[in-house]
Amino acid sequence: xxxxxxxFDANLRDCAHQVxxxxxxxxTVQPKHNEISRPEKLLLAMRHGVLNGGKRIRPxxxxxxxxxxxxxxxxxxxxxxxxxxxxxxxxxxxDLPAMDNDDLRRGKPTVHIAFDEATAILAGDALLTLAFDxxxxxxxxxxxxxxxxxxxxxxxxxxxxxxxGGQIFDLAGEHNELSEQExxxxxxMKTGALIRFSCQAGPIIANAPIAxxxxxxxxxxxxGLAFQLADDLLDITADTSTLGKTAGKxxxxxxxTLVSLHGVDWAKRQLGGLIQQAEDLLxxxxxxxxxxxxxxxxxxxxxx
Ligand code: GRG
Numbered sequence: 222x223x224x225x226x227x228x229f230d231a232n233l234r235d236c237a238h239q240v241x242x243x244x245x246x247x248x249t250v251q252p253k254h255n256e257i258s259r260p261e262k263l264l265l266a267m268r269h270g271v272l273n274g275g276k277r278i279r280p281x282x283x284x285x286x287x288x289x290x291x292x293x294x295x296x297x298x299x300x301x302x303x304x305x306x307x308x309x310x311x312x313x314x315x316d317l318p319a320m321d322n323d324d325l326r327r328g329k330p331t332v333h334i335a336f337d338e339a340t341a342i343l344a345g346d347a348l349l350t351l352a353f354d355x356x357x358x359x360x361x362x363x364x365x366x367x368x369x370x371x372x373x374x375x376x377x378x379x380x381x382x383x384x385x386g387g388q389i390f391d392l393a394g395e396h397n398e399l400s401e402q403e404x405x406x407x408x409x410m411k412t413g414a415l416i417r418f419s420c421q422a423g424p425i426i427a428n429a430p431i432a433x434x435x436x437x438x439x440x441x442x443x444x445g446l447a448f449q450l451a452d453d454l455l456d457i458t459a460d461t462s463t464l465g466k467t468a469g470k471x472x473x474x475x476x477x478t479l480v481s482l483h484g485v486d487w488a489k490r491q492l493g494g495l496i497q498q499a500e501d502l503l504x505x506x507x508x509x510x511x512x513x514x515x516x517x518x519x520x521x522x523x524x525x
Contacts, residue, residue, distance in 0.1 A: 229515045236284055236301075237277040243302045244271055247355065266336045266344035267351075271309040274327040274465070276523070278448075278516065279304045279419040285512045286423025286437055293426065296362050300371060300422050303355040307379050308415060310348035313341050315388070321470070328465035349379065363426065370425055378414040387411030399477050408479075412452070413445030420444070420513075440502045444517045447495040450488050451521045453480040464525050492521045 248268050250259050280301025287297035316323040316331040317338060324334045333341035355361065356371050363371075377383060387410030390403065399407070420441030424434040453471060457480065461468045471478055480488045499517040503510035 229512075229519060232512065232515075233276065233278075233281060233519070236281040237275070239298055240277050240280045240302050240305055241272055243298060244305070247302070247351070248272075253354075262336070262340060263343055263347060266332050266340045267347055269329075269335050270313045270332045270341075270344050271306060271348060273329050275305070275309070276525075277301075277305060278520070279308055279415060281516060282416065282419035282441070282513075283422045283426075285516060286420050287426045288423070289437075289506060289509055289513065290424050290427035290429040290433065292423060292428075293362060296426055297423065299355055299358075299361045300426060301419070303352040304375070304415060304419055304422070306348045306352040306355065307375065307384075310345040310352075311379075311384050311388075311415075313345040313348070317341060320388070320392070323467055323470075325461070325466050328462070352379075367425060367428065371422065374418055374421070374425070378418045383410050383414040387414070394477060395474070401479070401482060404477055404479060404482070408449045409442075409445065412449040413442060416445035416448055417441030436502055436505070440499055440513070440517075443495050443499040443502065444520055447492055447499070447517070448520050450479060450492055450495070451523065453478040454485065454488055455523075455525070457485065459524065496521060 245268075248264060248271070250261060250264060252259050280298070283301035283304060284294065284297045287300075288294065312326060313332045315321050316326055317333055324331055326332075329335075331341070332344055336344070352375065353372055356368055356375070361368065379385065387407045390399075390407035391411055393399075394403070394407070417438055418441070420437045421434055423429075424437050455464060456468060456471045456478075459468055470476070471481065479491075483491075496517055500514055503513055
């Protein structure tokens, strides 16, 4: 087991390093074709928001779900980096005073604290559009139809029916009591959708059969739910320095979560069931899916 954890940690670190290196290379001051100029302050704020650590779970899911179907690793890295750009945009905007109003993210000052609010909004906007630039760029070696499929899916996951819509439901929950079903829906949109898409992206990149895409999508849904449950538990049990973001926010904001509704023991039992479901879904792939199973375990056992 220790050997597995060590190998997994090395894999996660290697993925994080590759994502960082690629995004550093992309976020340079030289304008690209059809761009006019890249303002330095905006670029620095974008870099602060995207090169400030982070576990890079979503890119790792893209890379491993691509490897499972023998897809191209360099392409998977680019799609993973695009998804990470969307994720980081959502974190920057989520931390703003008008949203969660947080001053700590990944153990560092949030972008609006390190810069200012307007710059943080714009850095988030620019990271969102960057994601579509990365996917459509010639350097992403995929057929045009596959790029369109990825762009279309990512747009839906990120927009009104996904992240942004989930955030609106979340904000509504600050003033009205949400039902259990409403909490499940908002979490599937706010957290689950991008994780699910990260798992689906691999079979899309590798042009795998529809049945495999659906199976990986179900796997993504199970671990997305587990991710949020684990996050809600960490909010209660972990401290701010370990989390790298303010701990105890759900409790202090009296925010309803599945953990606040059903309790810690129920959440732990749910996590056990979700892990089992995730493992069962990958059984047809045998040993080839070992690394994806390790990610599922990491998601529920992580400390931040
Ligand atoms: C578009 C404003 C706007 C918001 C969209 C996704 C979202 C809504 C907000 C993000 C903030 C948040 C608390 C989302 C829940 C999912 C979550 C726990 C994200 C943190 O993901 P990790 O743990 O973070 O992968 P790192 O820092 O490791 O990347």
